[in-house]
Amino acid sequence: MAKLTSVKSKLITGRDLKVRLKTAKGRKISSTRWLERQLNDPFVKQAKIEGYRSRSAFKILELNKKFGFLVPGARVLDLGCAPGGWSQIASKKTNSAFTKKNKKRGFVLGVDFNYVAPIEGVQLATLDFLKDGASQRVKELIGQKVNVVMSDMAPPSSGHKKTDHLRIINLCEEAAYFAFEVLESGGTFVAKVLAGGAESGLQKILKKNFTIVSNVKPMSSRSDSSEKFVVAKGFRL
Ligand SMILES: C[S@@+](CC[C@H](N)C(=O)[O-])C[C@H]1O[C@@H](n2cnc3c(N)ncnc32)[C@H](O)[C@@H]1O
Structure with a gap:
């Protein structure tokens, strides 16, 4: 199980490159931002790695x-x-x-x-x-x-x-x-x-x-x- 602090430090140092999305046809700006936030969230990534169904x-x-x-x-x-x-x-x-x-x-x-x-x-x-x-x-x-x-x-x-x-x-x-x-x-x-x-x-x-x-x-x-x-x-x- 990854340490919570190490997950957070990635967030603070921005060690992972940020994913930026272009707005897509038919996708609202708010949805693009939400998707971007999900893709850049270390807790979302870590949840996937650990097999947790949610970042919660x-x-x-x-x-x-x-x-x-x-x-x-x-x-x-x-x-x-x-x-x-x-x-x-x-x-x-x-x-x-x-x-x-x-x-x-x-x-x-x-x-x-x-x-x-x-x-x-x-x-x-x-x-x-x-x-x-x-x-x-x-x-x-x-x-x-x-x-x-x-x-x-x-x-x-x-x-x-x-x-x-x-x-x-x-x-x-x-x-x-x-x-x-x-x-x-x-x-x-x-x-x-x-x-x-x-x-x-x-x-x-x-x-x-x-x-x-x-x-x-x-x-x-x-x-x-x-x-x-x-x-x-x-x-x-
Ligand atoms: C933030 S999510 C919970 C995430 C969950 N703790 C996890 O770790 O996966 C909130 C949940 O509350 C549920 N919910 C909201 N009102 C409810 C109600 N009246 N009865 C049962 N579930 C409800 C929603 O369906 C939603 O799945």
């Missing part, structure tokens, strides 16, 4: 390195898991595929409204977490309480910053209230939020229910994105 895998790796919540034997719920980068990491770290016979076996359930191709050691459910009956279904699938609830859920971009911010905070609050129902005592809640003002309510709720609440911007999170992550540890039952 590096974000959960960084958060886990700092807070250590994905451990062998842990039971994990991954909300908004497509295409599967976080679930891949959760499977590896919790030993849910039981590849290390000398360590405890974990459990990972990944949920998304998009189809996710099978991942070793991960149970997958295709459902909209906001729909009626979804939380009951997820409870049935996990069967018992979990140690970690993580949510990288993000609604499709509306192009309107304020609307996107409110939608993501809503998803995050839904995930947090669900976490209160399914977390073991001492459990961890991790979620993506967007900086933009409305997240203070969420912070208050979390501070009431967890011993430590931290806000982190991993170095693998694009600096021009308002995304950050909240990590709440020590769930109080």
Whole structure:
């Protein structure tokens, strides 16, 4: 596994030559820029090398390195898991595929409204977490309480910053209230939020229910994105 710092240093030193694209017929300038950014992103390249399905895998790796919540034997719920980068990491770290016979076996359930191709050691459910009956279904699938609830859920971009911010905070609050129902005592809640003002309510709720609440911007999170992550540890039952 490549060191996160070495991936980042490539980004800083620009050791890799930058790919520049000419605008193509029928392709919008914004799409050309997006493609250019993907081609020049060291985390995208590294994700390909490591076999991770998304560059987001590096974000959960960084958060886990700092807070250590994905451990062998842990039971994990991954909300908004497509295409599967976080679930891949959760499977590896919790030993849910039981590849290390000398360590405890974990459990990972990944949920998304998009189809996710099978991942070793991960149970997958295709459902909209906001729909009626979804939380009951997820409870049935996990069967018992979990140690970690993580949510990288993000609604499709509306192009309107304020609307996107409110939608993501809503998803995050839904995930947090669900976490209160399914977390073991001492459990961890991790979620993506967007900086933009409305997240203070969420912070208050979390501070009431967890011993430590931290806000982190991993170095693998694009600096021009308002995304950050909240990590709440020590769930109080
Ligand atoms: C940024 S992606 C997650 C990336 C993922 N963590 C990974 O590492 O591959 C956000 C995901 O949230 C999902 N999502 C958004 N709203 C959802 C909802 N209401 N129910 C289920 N999934 C949702 C989207 O379908 C999308 O796949």
